[in-house]
Amino acid sequence: MDYKQLQIDNFFRYLAIPSQSNAKVQTLPSSKGQYDLALLLKKELEILGLSDILLQDNAILTARLKGNSNKKSIGFCAHLDTVDVGLSDVIKPQILKFTGEALCLNKEKNIMCDPKDHPELLKYINEEIIFSDGTSVLGADNKAAIATIMTLLHYLVNEKCEYGDIYVSFVPDEEIGLRGSKMLDLKYFNPDFAFTIDCCELGELVFETFNAGSAFIEIQGVSAHPMSAKGVLLNPTLIGVDIANCFDRLQTPENTENDEGYIWVQEFHSNQISANLLLNIRDHNKEKYEKKKAYIKEVVEFMQKRYERANISLKIEDVYSNLKDSMNDSNKMGLEILKQAFCECDIKAKSFPMRGGTDGSALALKGLFAPNFFTGAHNFHSAFEFLPLKSFYQSFEVAKSIIKIASKL
Numbered sequence: 475m476d477y478k479q480l481q482i483d484n485f486f487r488y489l490a491i492p493s494q495s496n497a498k499v500q501t502l503p504s505s506k507g508q509y510d511l512a513l514l515l516k517k518e519l520e521i522l523g524l525s526d527i528l529l530q531d532n533a534i535l536t537a538r539l540k541g542n543s544n545k546k547s548i549g550f551c552a553h554l555d556t557v558d559v560g561l562s563d564v565i566k567p568q569i570l571k572f573t574g575e576a577l578c579l580n581k582e583k584n585i586m587c588d589p590k591d592h593p594e595l596l597k598y599i600n601e602e603i604i605f606s607d608g609t610s611v612l613g614a615d616n617k618a619a620i621a622t623i624m625t626l627l628h629y630l631v632n633e634k635c636e637y638g639d640i641y642v643s644f645v646p647d648e649e650i651g652l653r654g655s656k657m658l659d660l661k662y663f664n665p666d667f668a669f670t671i672d673c674c675e676l677g678e679l680v681f682e683t684f685n686a687g688s689a690f691i692e693i694q695g696v697s698a699h700p701m702s703a704k705g706v707l708l709n710p711t712l713i714g715v716d717i718a719n720c721f722d723r724l725q726t727p728e729n730t731e732n733d734e735g736y737i738w739v740q741e742f743h744s745n746q747i748s749a750n751l752l753l754n755i756r757d758h759n760k761e762k763y764e765k766k767k768a769y770i771k772e773v774v775e776f777m778q779k780r781y782e783r784a785n786i787s788l789k790i791e792d793v794y795s796n797l798k799d800s801m802n803d804s805n806k807m808g809l810e811i812l813k814q815a816f817c818e819c820d821i822k823a824k825s826f827p828m829r830g831g832t833d834g835s836a837l838a839l840k841g842l843f844a845p846n847f848f849t850g851a852h853n854f855h856s857a858f859e860f861l862p863l864k865s866f867y868q869s870f871e872v873a874k875s876i877i878k879i880a881s882k883l
């Protein structure tokens with residue numbers, strides 16, 4: 475069996491189902507396409523002979539490949555949605571050989587991908603690379619991962635190798651706030667060692683992410699006609715400005731990098747009667763993250779005292795956790811397995827504290843540690859997203875090695 479070809483065929487088949495998520499709606503899944511894709515995967519899992527296949531109305535699909543030995547169980551998680559950045563939701567993939575010259579992605583629309591604008595291409599001279607036709611994202615984020623996981627299941631079912639139970643989960647709406655993984659019930663996905671496959675170029679290995687939270691501040695003021703406003707009107711907009719001014723201007727997304735956290739005043743809506751602020755709180759360090767939350771509380775309490783006649787309320791929600799904080803004695807082996815798999819495939823691991831979250835960060839909040847490894851693609855969320863075939867195959871090799879290493883534990 476040509477597993478490389480199977481991996482590509484799987485990828486193209488999943489790309490043929492448009493599955494952009496839609497941030498404007500609150501339903502889960504946020505779009506029908508994600509359910510359609512989950513339905514196709516469900517059928518394929520059935521043909522492969524998996525058990526406990528469960529497709530819920532919210533498009534979360536979980537299943538288990540029964541192990542042929544008593545070895546440790548392994549789980550893989552990937553997301554069903556592709557991002558909506560205003561490009562077409564129809565994806566037309568193509569494989570092109572990159573010679574070092576600019577590539578024509580779309581003759582009719584004259585869309586070129588030039589290494590001058592995308593110098594990361596230069597790492598892949600004389601390689602075959604999958605692109606879209608320049609009118610959409612490629613959707614390697616995250617259908618390359620789904621294709622890799624499905625190819626792995628095919629491999630395990632068909633080849634003679636030893637493995638414990640293999641759990642898979644495909645979740646909707648990662649791109650719009652990890653909504654699917656937040657709803658994933660660990661009753662159906664709780665392997666000894668879990669991994670997500672998402673993001674980025676060959677070698678990327680993420681086991682540190684932000685701790686993330688949202689603070690919702692609502693301010694009720696007192697409105698009055700300006701002709702008789704003196705001593706009566708209490709302007710919620712100005713109270714909101716006072717609150718926003720309490721946060722350090724050097725601890726904002728635009729002024730921080732690496733492992734520095736921030737508070738981002740992301741939204742501010744106001745009128746004569748009320749104002750609403752949405753703050754994003756981010757920090758890799760849990761203690762600093764909690765301090766930021768406590769400071770926001772202090773600010774709100776202070777402003778409430780200062781403006782007695784106003785009504786200021788605060789709600790803080792934890793959105794996801796740093797992967798690393800969910801690591802414990804019983805699961806930290808997962809990271810070792812992953813690092814060893816990289817070694818076996820002769821891939822140098824590139825690790826860094828990610829300034830964002832993965833589906834694993836939502837799982838971390840539930841106590842499941844799931845480090846992430848690469849799909850092999852570049853330029854996410856862009857019409858110039860691309861996936862070098864060699865890197866794509868390497869992602870599959872890492873997944874295979876994980877199973878092999880776990881079978882020896």
Ligand SMILES: [Zn+2]
Nearest residue numbers: 615616672673
């Ligand atoms: Zn992704």
